[in-house]
Structure formats: structure tokens, C-alpha cells
Amino acid sequence: MRILSFIALSLLFFNGLSSQNIQYSKKSYQIEANPTSNSFNQRIQYKGVYPANQQETINIYYGELDEIKGLSIRYKSAKGKWKTLSKKNINSSSVNTQSFYSGMRKQSFALDKQEKPFPFEVSYQMVTKDLMFLASVSFKDEGLVDTFNYNIAVPQSHNLQYKLDERAEGQIEIKEAEQGQQKLYQFSSNRKIRTLEKESETIRIRLMVHPKETSPFDHFNDWYRELVEPHSKINSKTIAAMEVATKGLSDDDEKIKAIFQLVQSKINYISFESGIGAVQPRDLNQVFEYKQGDCKDMGNLLCQSLKHFGYEAYMAISSTVSHRWDLDFPCLASANHAICVIKLNGEWKYLDATESHGIYGYPSRHIQDRNIFIIDEKEGLLHKVKHVLPENNLANYNFHFTQNKNGLEGDFDFQLNGFSQIDFVYIQNYSTLGKTNEILTNYLESWAKNIDVESIDLETSMLTSSLSGHVRSSKNFTALKQKTYLSLNFLPKPSLSERELEDDDYLITYQAINNHYNIIIDLEEDIHLKQFSPVNFEECGMKFQFKVSQESPSQIKINYHYYNEHILIKDALLKSYNKINHLIKETLQKTIIYDTKT
Numbered sequence: 001m002r003i004l005s006f007i008a009l010s011l012l013f014f015n016g017l018s019s020q021n022i023q024y025s026k027k028s029y030q031i032e033a034n035p036t037s038n039s040f041n042q043r044i045q046y047k048g049v050y051p052a053n054q055q056e057t058i059n060i061y062y063g064e065l066d067e068i069k070g071l072s073i074r075y076k077s078a079k080g081k082w083k084t085l086s087k088k089n090i091n092s093s094s095v096n097t098q099s100f101y102s103g104m105r106k107q108s109f110a111l112d113k114q115e116k117p118f119p120f121e122v123s124y125q126m127v128t129k130d131l132m133f134l135a136s137v138s139f140k141d142e143g144l145v146d147t148f149n150y151n152i153a154v155p156q157s158h159n160l161q162y163k164l165d166e167r168a169e170g171q172i173e174i175k176e177a178e179q180g181q182q183k184l185y186q187f188s189s190n191r192k193i194r195t196l197e198k199e200s201e202t203i204r205i206r207l208m209v210h211p212k213e214t215s216p217f218d219h220f221n222d223w224y225r226e227l228v229e230p231h232s233k234i235n236s237k238t239i240a241a242m243e244v245a246t247k248g249l250s251d252d253d254e255k256i257k258a259i260f261q262l263v264q265s266k267i268n269y270i271s272f273e274s275g276i277g278a279v280q281p282r283d284l285n286q287v288f289e290y291k292q293g294d295c296k297d298m299g300n301l302l303c304q305s306l307k308h309f310g311y312e313a314y315m316a317i318s319s320t321v322s323h324r325w326d327l328d329f330p331c332l333a334s335a336n337h338a339i340c341v342i343k344l345n346g347e348w349k350y351l352d353a354t355e356s357h358g359i360y361g362y363p364s365r366h367i368q369d370r371n372i373f374i375i376d377e378k379e380g381l382l383h384k385v386k387h388v389l390p391e392n393n394l395a396n397y398n399f400h401f402t403q404n405k406n407g408l409e410g411d412f413d414f415q416l417n418g419f420s421q422i423d424f425v426y427i428q429n430y431s432t433l434g435k436t437n438e439i440l441t442n443y444l445e446s447w448a449k450n451i452d453v454e455s456i457d458l459e460t461s462m463l464t465s466s467l468s469g470h471v472r473s474s475k476n477f478t479a480l481k482q483k484t485y486l487s488l489n490f491l492p493k494p495s496l497s498e499r500e501l502e503d504d505d506y507l508i509t510y511q512a513i514n515n516h517y518n519i520i521i522d523l524e525e526d527i528h529l530k531q532f533s534p535v536n537f538e539e540c541g542m543k544f545q546f547k548v549s550q551e552s553p554s555q556i557k558i559n560y561h562y563y564n565e566h567i568l569i570k571d572a573l574l575k576s577y578n579k580i581n582h583l584i585k586e587t588l589q590k591t592i593i594y595d596t597k598t
Contacts, residue, residue: 022056023117024048028149033131033209035158040134040209045123046145050075052117055110060122061095064103064275065129075111075120085109103274130276131209132223135333139172139189139203150187153179154209160185161208161216163329168203204324208331217373220330221380224279228315228375231283234304238288242305252344255309256351257360263302264353265429268292279332295338298353302340312343316350318372318385321508321568327371327382339364341374341383350385357426361463362388362418365510368567388418390514390565395420397492399471399519407474408490408521414467419511421465428458440467448492450474478591484527486556486592492517493588494562496581506570507577519558526553530593537583540576541565546587556592 030043050056062068073085095104111120128134137150154160160183164172175186187205210219245262246255270292281300287293288301299315306313316339319327323336340351350372352364368387373380394417401410416424423443431439441453456469473490494515497507532548543563551557562584569577 021051021054022048022058023051024145026147026149027145029137029151031134031150031152033134033152033154033158033160035131035155035209035211038131039127039129040131042126042128043123044126045121047119047121049117050111050114050120052115053113055113057108057110058122060107060124062105062107062126065133067127068107069125069127071107071122071124073109073111073120073122076118078114078116078118085111103277132220132332134207134209135331136204136206137187139168139205146190148187148189150185152185152187152207153182154185156181156183157212158209159183159212161210161329162187163206165203165205168205171203172205204333206325206329206331206333208329216330217382218379220373221375224315224317225375225377227276227280228300231281232300232304233285234308235285238285238301238305239308241288242308246309252311253361256306256311256342256344256349259305259309260302260351260353260360261429263298263305264356264358266291267298267301267353269294269298269354269356281338295352295354299338299340299351302351302353306340306342314341314343314374314376315339316341316372316374316383318367319370320366321368321370321510322366323370327373330373335373337366339367339372341372348383356430357422359419359422359425359463365419365422365567368510387512387567390512390563393418393420393512393514395515397515397517400522401473401520402522403477403524404472405524406477407472408476409470409472411470412468414465416465416467417463420513420515421460422511424458424465424467425460428460444471448490450476450487450490451492482595483530484594484596486521486594488558488588488590488592491519491558491560491588494584496584497577500578500581501569501574503574505574506568509564509567509569512567513562513564515562517558517560517562520551521556521558523554523556525596527556527594527596529556530595532590532592535560535583535587537580539579540573542576542580544580544584544587548592556594558592560587 025047027046028044032041034040060068060071071087071090073090074082075085077083090107090109092105092107095106134152139148152160156178162174162185171189173186173188177184177186189203208216208220210216214222242259242262245258249255249258267287268291271294279296281287281296282293284297284301284304287297293301296315303313303315317327317335318337318339319325319335320337325334327334337352340353342349342351349361350363350367351360352358352367355364355366358364363385367385370385372383372385374383396415398413398415399410400412401408424440427439427443428436436458437456440456440458444453444456445451450473452472452474454470454472456467459466476487476490478485478487494513495509501507527550529548529550534548535544535546537544541564543561546560547558549557549559564580566573
């Protein structure tokens, strides 16, 4: 889900810096916003020191909306004189990316080796064709830059809105002044930017240039609506396919679900990030015909199809839970995703067809607890998507085993709600015909270490799933003298991190968890259960409870509960998560001990 990701890389300000051996003393950007031509110009200069006895390549990156002009590279020769690098020594080439096609290019050059480090200077102009791409500025890169200076000039008829990262407070100096018909904004930093705790993080400021008479969000809404309109006329062929998918359905939920699942299953997700195509959907009929597109393509296809059937559907720009920012500020750098939303019976439904295992009726797991901006014909709406609560994701995992000599065999019955069923829905809907049971079996056997699945049956409805079957487990019991030890290695484990999280880590769980495990074991003879200390941990919205009890002379019952209300673990939550993670692993490595009654 990377629709706007390269925009979030701050105006394509990649001026550089392919090697940390090169020292950059200063980078400055003179930026002039031109609303009349819907463009902005950057005059970019940086100075540095080139390393001795090396030929390090310096790259200047730009996209399809950008044009590089007047590139000049000067450096000091071994004799102490300034020389200008010949244009024939500057190479232009495309850039390979992980995207299907990003349209990125670069101009590259290297300077001749010298026995001692020597200074160099680079200057050029970059013209970008769409002013909305003036979305953020960056204050850290791969090179060791001592100072950054961004000077942005905006006509008096417009405003420049900006929002700083929390980490930018006290690090960035901001000045504003008026000069003739322009308002000038200066953002600068000095060497102290290099003393940040997290050296890998980049400080950025988000930007939005908008007319004075129009609010930033309204301007953003109007811009995107006009961008989408030309590619939003649904043709008869696409309509016919949608009508086939909804034939015989009268219930609104069922009709919307059928259209959603058609797009979800038919369109292959392929990321397009070329120029304006990074944000503008392609023609929806071509997307449907060629069966490929990204989030904005699928969102627009859903939106226009649902509108055809008379539903109140809209495109919405969003940020995902993994994105650097929430969409709390109206600029392209704030978002990295697009979806379709529909208002039905006064409530919003969120349709994200890129998540092939997404469940109709629930928001995409990626946009929980995030803002979305709904694009409307008049004015947009900023809307908070709530995360699906643990209570809605309730999962009951029930096993009833019987001892069979040294092993166990029995039946299982799972009742799954909300996101707890999402993996099973995906397996059923998208596995190869005839392979569903095989894939389900492999999934369950990887989930519980010492379990062999002998039969399995899965039933899914709109919001719930039921899974049942028969299982075996071997070598569970070890008898030593008067005691018998029952290993817990057949128990299913909650999904947890494989390592302890560090202070600067974060973990996205994508769903609030509320899992109950109920295991009954009928033994071959009467026993006397040795005490098994119960576990009861609860901290910062996380719970783990584990209890072993003897329900009858020959029956043991195991109950445990894992609860985590968070979908993003970071900062203060890391300590509690590591505790519960360790406790669960430690508990499930124990054994139950009992004596046989004589």
C-alpha cells in the first residue's frame, strides 16, 4: 500500500548522497511557489568535502513531474584552483525501485581522485509541475550535513501552512517575513540536528500552499476531486459485470459485499507511482478490464460502481497504521493509502479491496485508529476510523482430548469473530480449488507445535467463522517413578514477537486480540493433580491468565486467555509487551504433574 509513499519522502529531495564518506557542510533550497502555473521552482545548492583517494558517486534524483535545469558542479583541483565539471561527465539514467513503475530518474557524477580531501559545490534548479507536491521538507539524510536552509516564497494571495514533527521542536528555527508581493518562510537547522537520539530518523516539516480564501482541507478536497473526475466514468461493460455479481440480491449489505468481493478477487494489486499517477487513479474501466491496479484504482472502481447502484459512495485518502504520520494535516505527505467509503443507514463502511483477506463489514486492519479524509463534491470530511475492539474479535478455541496410551486424540471446535477469523477467511476464499483443507491443515499444524490434523471443516458467514475437526498428538506423557508429566507443547500459542523488543522498536499487531483457549483432557485412569500455580498478568491493556484444574478424578481442564487491546505496540507499551510475551512463552514450556491413584 504505497500509493503516496514516494511523496512522503519529502519533495523528492534525494539530492544525493550515495556515500557517507562525502561530508556535506551546507544544503540550501530557495523555493518559489507559483499558483498561477500550478508549479514550484527550487534553486538548490549544497557544499561539501570530497574524500581523498576515492571516486564516490553523487546522485540527484527527480521524478516525471520534475525538470532539472542549469546543473553546475565546481570543485577545487589539486593545484588549489576552482574547476567546473564538464557536462559530458554527468550521466542520466532511470532508477530501479520496488514499484511496478515509479518514473524516477537520476543524474549522477563522480569527481577525480585527489590525494587530499577537497571542497566541491553543486547548484541546479528543479521545476515541479504540481504545487500540491510541495508536501514536506527534510532535515536529515545519509550525508553528515551541518546546516539545512529552506527559504520558501509564496504569493500574498496564498498561505503556507506547515506542521512540525514532535521531534522537530527546538531543532528547527522558523522565521516569517513579507517582501513586496510575497511572503517568505525560512526553516533552518544547524549542527545540533546531528545529536538526535535516533540517528536513523529524519525530521520533516509537512507543507501545504493554499489560497487565502480557501481552507487547507477544502483546497485538498477540491484538488483531489478534480484529479479523480476524468477517470471516473463507468462504461456499460463494467456495469454489466457488476450487475451479474449482484443478480438476485435485494439486501443492501449483500449487494455491496458482492461488488466489494468482485473487485477484491478480480483486481491484482500492482503499485503504480509514476508522476501524477502516484495519486491519480487510472481509468476505472481499464483497471477492471486489465485486472490490475493499486489502492486508488480499486477504490475508485468500487466508488463509481456503487454510485451506479444508487449508493452514497466516496473516495477517501488515508494513512495506514504503519505510516509515519496520521492524516491530521492536509498534504500528500500525510497519506499513503486510498479507499472507498460508503454511507449506509447513517453509518460509514470502509471498503479496502487491496487487502485480499479483508472482511466485508469491518475496516481494513491497516486504517484502524487512523484519520481518513473523505472527498466530497462540496467539502471534504475528516473522519476517524475506530479500531475494532477486542470484544468484537472474540475467539474461542475449544479442544476435547482423550488419552490414548502415550498420546492424545480428540475434537476441536473454534468460534471466531471479527479479525480473529481473517486468516481462515483468506484461506477459504483465495486458496486453489481443492487445496483449502490441505492449507488449513498446514496452518493449524504450524500454529500448535505437536498437533496432527486428521480432519477439518470450515464454515464462514459475513462476520463469523466456525472451524472444527479431529486431531492427534503424540508423546505427550512421561512417567517417572510415581509421577506422570504432561507436556504442554501441544497447546496453540498466541501470535507473539520472536524476540524482545528494544526501546526504539515498534510492533504492529493489526488487530486487538481476545483469545480464549479451553482444553479438556480425559485420562485413562484416576489421578491426583499436583498444584499448578495459576498465572494472572494484567498491565497496560494486556492480559494473560492461565489455570489448570481437575474437574473429575480422571479429567484435567486447561483454560487460558490472551487479551491485547492495542494494534500498535511502541514507546511505553514496549515494556509491558515484553513482560507478557516472556510470560506466555515460559508458561507454555511447563508440564502438568500428577500422581496416579492406587
